[in-house]
Structure formats: C-alpha cells, structure tokens
Amino acid sequence: FSWYTYAPKLLKGRGDIVWIYGGPPGVSRVSSAITENPLRVWLYGIDGWVHWLAVKPGEDPWFHFDGGGTALAFSGARFGIDGPIPSVRLKLQRNCLQDLTLLDSFKMKYPLDQLKSEAAKLYNGTRPEDWWTPRPALADLPPSEWTNSSIDAAMRAGRTTKPELHSAAWHNVHSFIMKLASEAK
Numbered sequence: 001f002s003w004y005t006y007a008p009k010l011l012k013g014r015g016d017i018v019w020i021y022g023g024p025p026g027v028s029r030v031s032s033a034i035t036e037n038p039l040r041v042w043l044y045g046i047d048g049w050v051h052w053l054a055v056k057p058g059e060d061p062w063f064h065f066d067g068g069g070t071a072l073a074f075s076g077a078r079f080g081i082d083g084p085i086p087s088v089r090l091k092l093q094r095n096c097l098q099d100l101t102l103l104d105s106f107k108m109k110y111p112l113d114q115l116k117s118e119a120a121k122l123y124n125g126t127r128p129e130d131w132w133t134p135r136p137a138l139a140d141l142p143p144s145e146w147t148n149s150s151i152d153a154a155m156r157a158g159r160t161t162k163p164e165l166h167s168a169a170w171h172n173v174h175s176f177i178m179k180l181a182s183e184a185k
Contacts, residue, residue, distance in 0.1 A: 018046040032169035
C-alpha cells in the first residue's frame with residue numbers, strides 16, 4: 001500500500017473504507033513507537049489498521065516473555081481476572097487515537113496539510129511524504145511474477161533510514177494538539 005501515494009484518494013473517493021495491517025512494535029522499543037501506526041494512518045488519510053500478532057504473549061509473559069514481544073493484551077488468569085488485561089502500550093495507543101481525533105477536528109480551522117506537516121515534524125522530524133515507501137521496479141511487473149523473496153527485496157531496498165524515535169515523540173504531538181485545543185476555547 002505504501003508504494004501508491006494516490007491510493008487513499010482513489011479508494012476513499014469511490015467510497016471504500018481503507019485499512020492496512022502490520023505488527024505492533026516490540027516491547028523493547030520506546031513507548032512512543034506504539035503511536036507510529038495510528039499516526040501513519042492519519043497522515044495517509046485512511047480509516048485504520050489491524051494489528052498482526054498482538055495477542056500471544058507466550059506461556060508465562062510475567063516472567064518469561066517467550067516470543068510475546070508484540071503482545072498488547074495478556075491473560076488475567078494470574079490475577080483472578082476472567083478475561084484479558086490490556087497492556088500499557090495498548091492504552092498509550094488508545095490515547096494517541098483520541099489525540100488524533102481531536103487533531104483532525106481542527107481541519108475546519110487550519111489546513112489539513114499544515115496539521116499533518118506539523119505533527120510529522122514534531123513526531124520524528126519528518127514530512128508527511130517521508131512516510132511513504134518509494135515505489136520499486138517490482139510494482140511495474142504483473143503480480144503473477146512476484147515472489148515472496150522479490151517482495152521482501154523490494155521492501156528492504158525501499159526502506160529509508162528513519163530518524164531515531166525518541167520517547168517524547170508522541171508527547172511532542174500531544175502538546176501541539178493541546179495547544180490548539182486551548183486556543184480553540
């Protein structure tokens with residue numbers, strides 16, 4: 001999807017609801033990394049995303065995380081809770097979504113492109129266009145000629161070096177949103 005900058009406008013223009021998917025960041029990354037997908041979706045102008053591999057924390061996530069580095073919910077059984085316990089990262093992501101909803105509401109007062117530019121800059125020093133992956137030559141071939149390895153190679157070649165994500169990345173955006181909200185009163 002990220003190879004086709006024209007896709008959101010085309011798909012949304014015909015009335016489609018547009019979702020992408022991907023895995024959540026591992027628990028060893030800075031906590032603000034959990035806000036990357038919501039921000040990407042908002043910058044792309046699409047409707048949402050689905051997490052992949054977010055509910056299997058391993059057999060003993062409290063003491064041996066065994067491959068559950070992307071889990072966002074945990075079994076409450078250890079604490080006598082009959083149901084899942086959301087992770088702090090999931091709660092951070094929910095807060096991010098609420099912030100983005102508020103930020104999007106300001107598009108009546110400020111140009112949306114200006115809001116997107118400021119959010120991307122405050123988040124990691126980028127521009128909205130930096131969030132797209134350059135279209136590889138593979139995309140010009142018929143999909144019947146694509147292979148898993150050629151897709152992987154195209155994705156690796158298209159990855160650009162991103163600025164280091166700081167723990168305050170989302171806090172910077174949140175502060176901007178709260179400033180706009182205080183001015184709107």
